[in-house]
Amino acid sequence: QVQLVQSGAEVKKPGASVKVSCKASGYTFTSYGISWVRQAPGQGLEWMGWISAYNGNTNYAQKLQGRVTMTTDTSTSTAYMELRSLRSDDTAVYYCARVVVVAATGGWFDPWGQGTLVAVSS
Amino acid sequence: EIVLTQSPGTLSLSPGERATLSCRASQSVSSRYLAWYQQKPGQAPRLLIYGASSRATGIPDRFSGSGSGTDFTLTIRRLEPEDFAVYYCQQYGSSQYTFGQGTKLEIK
Numbered sequence: 001q002v003q004l005v006q007s008g009a010e011v012k013k014p015g016a017s018v019k020v021s022c023k024a025s026g027y028t029f030t031s032y033g034i035s036w037v038r039q040a041p042g043q044g045l046e047w048m049g050w051i052s053a054y055n056g057n058t059n060y061a062q063k064l065q066g067r068v069t070m071t072t073d074t075s076t077s078t079a080y081m082e083l084r085s086l087r088s089d090d091t092a093v094y095y096c097a098r099v100v101v102v103a104a105t106g107g108w109f110d111p112w113g114q115g116t117l118v119a120v121s122s
Numbered sequence: 123e124i125v126l127t128q129s130p131g132t133l134s135l136s137p138g139e140r141a142t143l144s145c146r147a148s149q150s151v152s153s154r155y156l157a158w159y160q161q162k163p164g165q166a167p168r169l170l171i172y173g174a175s176s177r178a179t180g181i182p183d184r185f186s187g188s189g190s191g192t193d194f195t196l197t198i199r200r201l202e203p204e205d206f207a208v209y210y211c212q213q214y215g216s217s218q219y220t221f222g223q224g225t226k227l228e229i230k
Contacts, residue, residue: 105217109212111166
């Protein structure tokens with residue numbers, strides 16, 4: 001079955017960087033994209049960006065431009081999201097999700113990974 | 123950026139009742155590129171509806187989506203106990219995706 005398995009929880013200090021992985025299985029990795037979405041404690045969903053696993057093209061949320069980098073390793077069917085210059089308000093659960101690409105803008109998200117808690121604290 | 127506003131913020135209903143959740147966009151969502159997700163506490167979101175009205179694989183037919191342009195609706199025909207959760211709409215018709223703030227469906 002289609003599955004996305006994310007790396008474990010992280011605790012980081014302000015100013016540091018974090019890199020979260022998302023390993024895909026059960027489908028042809030390069031036929032879809034991967035999006036990243038985060039959820040601060042008790043809050044809603046915030047879209048961070050997505051990457052085409054086919055050609056590596058990326059589209060980031062304007063709010064995070066310059067601080068986030070999304071990459072893929074097609075040899076291991078793994079996607080990565082790196083967030084730099086961490087602040088306390090970056091504390092959140094980070095989800096990856098498979099993007100079913102239907103247009104130049106991308107598509108819907110199905111399924112989602114289990115989530116990775118990133119806590120930023122001094 | 124397209125802003126999605128969901129209403130109501132909280133909906134209190136009983137099992138067996140019909141739920142109607144609204145998602146209004148600040149500008150037209152092209153090609154009905156709108157999805158609905160369900161999220162239960164401690165779990166990742168799950169896709170319910172894509173393309174405004176197409177049910178995802180394995181989603182019961184009591185869930186239905188409708189709408190176009192700026193107004194979209196998720197309807198749950200007869201609420202089951204497992205349907206009480208938070209629901210989010212999301213648009214993917216522009217390069218900057220956005221989510222609504224969510225509607226919490228709670229047991230009355």
